[in-house]
Amino acid sequence: MNPAMPNLYFASPVRVILGTHDYKADVVSSVSKAAELLLNDWPDGGGPALLAAKEACLAAMEGSGTVAAAREAFVAAAIEVDVLAERQHR
DSSP states (O other), X not given: OOTTSOOOEEEEEEEEEXXXXXXXXXXXXXXXXXXXXXXXXXXXTOOHHHHHHHHHHHHXXXXXXXHHHHHHHHHHHXXXXXXXXXXXXX
């Protein structure tokens, strides 16, 4: 991400539980944090939703997409691999 680019914050944070942090929830409140997790810490098994989320985050950072679309795609990717915290407590 360009250092001069402002951080793009989600309207509401998304909580995901990844094994990389002792199974504690990561609170994702920005496009840049979502992109970081998608690229570096995402579990195996991601498919079309993972690719769509990466593309949506990139588009938001480049200005051709929206923060809302990036958040929606990130949530879909989290559901795809069952790491969305809200779904794990039902």
